[in-house]
Amino acid sequence: MTVRTTIIGCSGSFPGPDGPASCYLVEAEGFRLLLDLGNGALGALQRHVSLYDIDAICLSHHHVDHCIDMCGYSVARTHHPDGPRPRIPVYGPARTAERLTRGLGLEPGTGMTDAFDFVTLSPGTIEIGPLRVTVDHMNHPVETFGFRLEQAGGSLAYSADTGVCDALVELARDADVLLCEASFLDGPGLPADLHLTGRQAGQHAARAGAGQLILTHLVTWNDTARLLEEAGSAYRGPLSAAVPGQDIVPG
Ligand SMILES: [Zn+2]
Numbered sequence: 001m002t003v004r005t006t007i008i009g010c011s012g013s014f015p016g017p018d019g020p021a022s023c024y025l026v027e028a029e030g031f032r033l034l035l036d037l038g039n040g041a042l043g044a045l046q047r048h049v050s051l052y053d054i055d056a057i058c059l060s061h062h063h064v065d066h067c068i069d070m071c072g073y074s075v076a077r078t079h080h081p082d083g084p085r086p087r088i089p090v091y092g093p094a095r096t097a098e099r100l101t102r103g104l105g106l107e108p109g110t111g112m113t114d115a116f117d118f119v120t121l122s123p124g125t126i127e128i129g130p131l132r133v134t135v136d137h138m139n140h141p142v143e144t145f146g147f148r149l150e151q152a153g154g155s156l157a158y159s160a161d162t163g164v165c166d167a168l169v170e171l172a173r174d175a176d177v178l179l180c181e182a183s184f185l186d187g188p189g190l191p192a193d194l195h196l197t198g199r200q201a202g203q204h205a206a207r208a209g210a211g212q213l214i215l216t217h218l219v220t221w222n223d224t225a226r227l228l229e230e231a232g233s234a235y236r237g238p239l240s241a242a243v244p245g246q247d248i249v250p251g
């Protein structure tokens with residue numbers, strides 16, 4: 001796979017002391033795609049790429065830890081001293097523009113649509129630049145999409161936020177890498193249809209036959225070593241936890 005994915009932020013639910021909430025920079029053939037832009041990510045992103053070299057953005061859902069830095073990014077694109085930058089496409093759930101415009105504190109129909117062309121996602125496969133992108137609904141309290149990115153025969157799947165979900169197994173089927181959320185440690189009384197435990201992330205990777213499992217959406221109050229241990233009880237392949245700044249180059 002000639003795609004490089006850089007972990008910009010992998011902190012679950014809110015930024016941690018060492019990194020932002022969810023954001024992944026995917027680069028293929030000079031094309032740069034952001035998967036999610038959660039709180040804190042706009043700052044860290046600039047260590048890796050100019051804000052004006054992003055070609056497209058995919059947003060998994062409307063929880064702030066996955067999309068709220070779009071508000072600051074719209075300001076950066078619209079009010080640059082050299083003039084507004086061209087709109088770039090933003091793929092997301094229905095009403096993404098309205099949701100983010102409320103985040104900016106502006107009236108509907110202003111602000112966000114000056115900076116971005118919004119495209120409403122639905123389950124299926126689309127081409128974004130050189131990437132073949134397949135999306136499907138995950139199991140989360142608001143409309144949420146998981147992603148499978150393919151290019152040159154390689155593949156990476158991203159769970160976004162989800163509870164136990166057969167559609168995630170299909171997105172990750174034989175993928176080189178599954179970037180899978182693991183927000184909970186095993187324990188009694190966990191809420192259903194919200195997030196995965198490390199063990200459940202491992203079970204999804206094993207069922208999918210994924211070549212590698214990287215745990216992400218790591219919540220600061222969890223012990224990552226324990227999460228990895230629990231995931232390793234269900235998945236025997238290469239297993240790690242995401243680290244901000246890390247590059248993933250499968251192959
Ligand atoms: Zn989240």
Ligand SMILES: [Zn+2]
Nearest residue numbers: 061063140161
């Ligand atoms: Zn969420």
